[in-house]
Amino acid sequence: MSKKLDQATQTLKTPRSRRSNGNGLSSTTIMDVAREAGVSYATVSRVVNNKEYVKSDTRERVLKAITSLGYVVNQQARSLAGGRSYAVGLLVRDLGSSYMGEIVKGIDDALSAAQYNLMLYTTHRRKIKERIYVNNLIQGMTDGLLLVLPENLEAYLETLDQTQFPYVLIDHQGLDERTPVVITTNWQGGYDATRYLIELGHRRIGFITGMMDMLSSQDRLSGYQAALRDHGLPVDPQLVYEGTFYQPGGYSGAQSLLRLPEPPTAIFASNDVMAFGVMEAVRDAGLRIPSDISVIGFDNIAQASQVAPPLTTVAQPLEQLGREAVRMLLVRMNNPEQPIERSILPTTLIIRQSCDVPRNV
Amino acid sequence: MSKKLDQATQTLKTPRSRRSNGNGLSSTTIMDVAREAGVSYATVSRVVNNKEYVKSDTRERVLKAITSLGYVVNQQARSLAGGRSYAVGLLVRDLGSSYMGEIVKGIDDALSAAQYNLMLYTTHRRKIKERIYVNNLIQGMTDGLLLVLPENLEAYLETLDQTQFPYVLIDHQGLDERTPVVITTNWQGGYDATRYLIELGHRRIGFITGMMDMLSSQDRLSGYQAALRDHGLPVDPQLVYEGTFYQPGGYSGAQSLLRLPEPPTAIFASNDVMAFGVMEAVRDAGLRIPSDISVIGFDNIAQASQVAPPLTTVAQPLEQLGREAVRMLLVRMNNPEQPIERSILPTTLIIRQSCDVPRNV
DNA sequence: TTTATTTATGCAAACGCTTACAGAAAAAGA
DNA sequence: TCTTTTTCTGTAAGCGTTTGCATAAATAAA
Numbered sequence: 001m002s003k004k005l006d007q008a009t010q011t012l013k014t015p016r017s018r019r020s021n022g023n024g025l026s027s028t029t030i031m032d033v034a035r036e037a038g039v040s041y042a043t044v045s046r047v048v049n050n051k052e053y054v055k056s057d058t059r060e061r062v063l064k065a066i067t068s069l070g071y072v073v074n075q076q077a078r079s080l081a082g083g084r085s086y087a088v089g090l091l092v093r094d095l096g097s098s099y100m101g102e103i104v105k106g107i108d109d110a111l112s113a114a115q116y117n118l119m120l121y122t123t124h125r126r127k128i129k130e131r132i133y134v135n136n137l138i139q140g141m142t143d144g145l146l147l148v149l150p151e152n153l154e155a156y157l158e159t160l161d162q163t164q165f166p167y168v169l170i171d172h173q174g175l176d177e178r179t180p181v182v183i184t185t186n187w188q189g190g191y192d193a194t195r196y197l198i199e200l201g202h203r204r205i206g207f208i209t210g211m212m213d214m215l216s217s218q219d220r221l222s223g224y225q226a227a228l229r230d231h232g233l234p235v236d237p238q239l240v241y242e243g244t245f246y247q248p249g250g251y252s253g254a255q256s257l258l259r260l261p262e263p264p265t266a267i268f269a270s271n272d273v274m275a276f277g278v279m280e281a282v283r284d285a286g287l288r289i290p291s292d293i294s295v296i297g298f299d300n301i302a303q304a305s306q307v308a309p310p311l312t313t314v315a316q317p318l319e320q321l322g323r324e325a326v327r328m329l330l331v332r333m334n335n336p337e338q339p340i341e342r343s344i345l346p347t348t349l350i351i352r353q354s355c356d357v358p359r360n361v
Numbered sequence: 362m363s364k365k366l367d368q369a370t371q372t373l374k375t376p377r378s379r380r381s382n383g384n385g386l387s388s389t390t391i392m393d394v395a396r397e398a399g400v401s402y403a404t405v406s407r408v409v410n411n412k413e414y415v416k417s418d419t420r421e422r423v424l425k426a427i428t429s430l431g432y433v434v435n436q437q438a439r440s441l442a443g444g445r446s447y448a449v450g451l452l453v454r455d456l457g458s459s460y461m462g463e464i465v466k467g468i469d470d471a472l473s474a475a476q477y478n479l480m481l482y483t484t485h486r487r488k489i490k491e492r493i494y495v496n497n498l499i500q501g502m503t504d505g506l507l508l509v510l511p512e513n514l515e516a517y518l519e520t521l522d523q524t525q526f527p528y529v530l531i532d533h534q535g536l537d538e539r540t541p542v543v544i545t546t547n548w549q550g551g552y553d554a555t556r557y558l559i560e561l562g563h564r565r566i567g568f569i570t571g572m573m574d575m576l577s578s579q580d581r582l583s584g585y586q587a588a589l590r591d592h593g594l595p596v597d598p599q600l601v602y603e604g605t606f607y608q609p610g611g612y613s614g615a616q617s618l619l620r621l622p623e624p625p626t627a628i629f630a631s632n633d634v635m636a637f638g639v640m641e642a643v644r645d646a647g648l649r650i651p652s653d654i655s656v657i658g659f660d661n662i663a664q665a666s667q668v669a670p671p672l673t674t675v676a677q678p679l680e681q682l683g684r685e686a687v688r689m690l691l692v693r694m695n696n697p698e699q700p701i702e703r704s705i706l707p708t709t710l711i712i713r714q715s716c717d718v719p720r721n722v
Numbered sequence: 723t724t725t726a727t728t729t730a731t732g733c734a735a736a737c738g739c740t741t742a743c744a745g746a747a748a749a750a751g752a
Numbered sequence: 753t754c755t756t757t758t759t760c761t762g763t764a765a766g767c768g769t770t771t772g773c774a775t776a777a778a779t780a781a782a
Contacts, residue, residue, distance in 0.1 A: 039731075053730055075502055077770090081736075104456050105456075119479065124469075140738095415760070
């Protein structure tokens with residue numbers, strides 16, 4: 001009580017119109033808290049930002065005032081004054097897939113743990129938008145940028161690098177070794193799945209690629225080819241169908257593979273969604289999985305364990321991909337001098353029931 | 362030329378540290394543009410905000426300076442000064458489903474057309490988070506809030522209303538008639554699909570519900586029941602299975618329905634994802650679609666047309682739902698006095714190939 | 723004790739913008 | 753030509769913070 005400063009000491013200059021954040025009630029500011037706690041606004045700021053040099057009982061008094069008034073810092077003001085917005089931009093193509101869903105979940109968890117906000121930008125595959133967004137973002141809207149499967153990186157990666165704006169690519173190899181990325185062992189995943197099929201006894205294994213302009217697609221294919229070679233099997237281009245990462249691609253790919261004079265006994269699709277298409281095509285052809293044809297996917301999305309038979313697939317740690325990207329981004333944001341990291345997370349073969357020994361062996 | 366003000370007139374007070382938005386290059390401000398165009402910063406602001414009373418050649422000069430300097434307004438500063446953040450918050454459960462994906466696409470398109478940014482908040486069904494977010498958001502981070510399928514509305518709707526913070530609920534009925542919402546005709550959709558099956562000749566129609574704590578689930582069920590009643594068919598509770606909106610719910614629901622002493626000849630699932638589960642269960646039971654069992658879904662997600670046979674379903678205009686919500690929100694934001702709207706978008710029955718005349722008629 | 727340090731706190735300026743207000747310039751009336 | 757009105761432009765204040773600097777209080781050293 002006695003310590004409380006005279007209320008008059010900190011008279012607010014009459015404000016233009018007692019700020020009312022665009023809507024109803026006026027929000028409590030750092031000044032209100034200061035008055036309530038009987039300290040200066042600078043001290044409140046120090047408490048809020050966990051700065052040193054605040055006496056512990058002062059700190060508590062301020063904290064109490066904060067809760068009692070329900071004070072929340074105004075990010076825009078903080079950003080303007082301090083140069084950080086406490087927001088991170090996320091640039092994605094779209095959000096409909098559980099692939100994206102899981103990555104975003106990881107990002108989101110890690111980010112909110114670090115008290116950051118997330119600004120979402122979806123390009124819907126319109127190339128122009130990417131560049132526009134990136135320009136906006138680095139103009140102070142966000143402190144960092146996360147790009148999932150960016151499409152025309154060349155158009156703005158240079159800008160990003162020049163301005164030293166912190167960013168991390170997710171599931172994209174970047175343009176060179178100096179790009180900070182989080183990726184998975186696509187090659188190894190392709191290799192492992194193929195080897196598994198070979199070890200089951202398969203000799204003719206069909207492969208449905210993803211979009212071939214993506215390095216991850218190329219890597220999965222190379223892994224597949226390497227496994228064949230390592231086991232002395234021929235690499236037959238007839239067995240490779242160029243897919244799209246979407247379900248119809250898997251369906252038509254399987255149809256075309258099954259129509260071959262000497263059809264494969266197993267089909268490896270470059271993602272789960274296409275594997276579902278494969279499963280449908282196989283069934284429509286009157287064949288059974290896995291007795292007639294083995295099917296294997298890539299990604300291990302949630303649905304993979306729910307279809308019948310449950311899909312054997314190569315798990316990508318998608319959620320962890322997001323989490324790791326955030327970790328790296330925070331490091332870069334707080335420590336621009338740190339050398340650039342590239343994080344490679346391991347894929348794992350998840351064996352379920354969609355693969356079996358080939359019929360005629 | 363002669364009109365150009367002396368450059369010295371507008372000397373910047375030496376800034377603390379030539380702002381460099383947290384990273385590398387320093388960004389151009391309204392002052393830089395003003396100097397370049399030979400006008401005051403207020404005029405630049407007027408041009409940027411499309412205010413009246415700016416001579417057209419001045420405007421052009423400013424515009425030229427803006428492009429030549431690559432100036433982008435600093436949203437935080439604008440927000441602090443003007444009380445609007447030009448950002449809208451979006452609160453969702455998760456993003457993995459194409460249901461969400463389409464709604465978000467609609468939102469996103471409409472919002473970026475209106476030059477707004479999107480702040481994303483995912484709750485992952487943790488109830489506490491919703492309230493925390495809402496509190497943060499209304500503290501000036503955003504100008505409005507969009508809530509898709511909110512879970513414990515009671516916890517914060519009052520706060521929202523009291524502070525007069527603009528918001529719109531998507532695919533949720535709200536607490537009463539005074540809540541602004543965008544919903545679809547769930548009851549009618551349930552009715553239409555059921556009537557369609559009845560008109561095909563089905564007499565025993567199984568129904569798999571969504572999560573029953575959601576009004577939309579209840580409405581679809583009522584629509585189903587009403588259609589049965591209107592056509593003089595019994596409403597057999599045995600034929601109703603309580604699902605979850607997730608695929609396994611559809612699978613086990615169908616299994617249980619098919620095991621009935623007198624199984625249905627058609628199954629109506631409350632969403633497409635569950636309908637896929639139904640299709641699997643039907644196949645696993647050695648039955649064919651649609652010859653043995655007709656299947657019908659709800660939502661019309663992209664996959665519905667890609668499965669085999671293509672799924673007959675009730676289309677919800679999801680993307681439009683998002684678009685419409687944004688439209689309503691913008692109206693509320695710019696015009697708080699406007700009476701509250703409730704927008705009800707029509708569902709449509711999309712007939713594909715998963716339904717047929719029942720076998721034994 | 724007195725002085726030198728260290729720890730706490732307050733003041734003021736700055737962040738980049740919007741906007742009320744006032745004054746200048748241009749247009750319209752007399 | 754001289755007012756009056758309208759259109760334009762500039763000045764200044766303020767939005768809610770952070771933070772350098774100065775000063776006060778507390779502690780340690782002398």
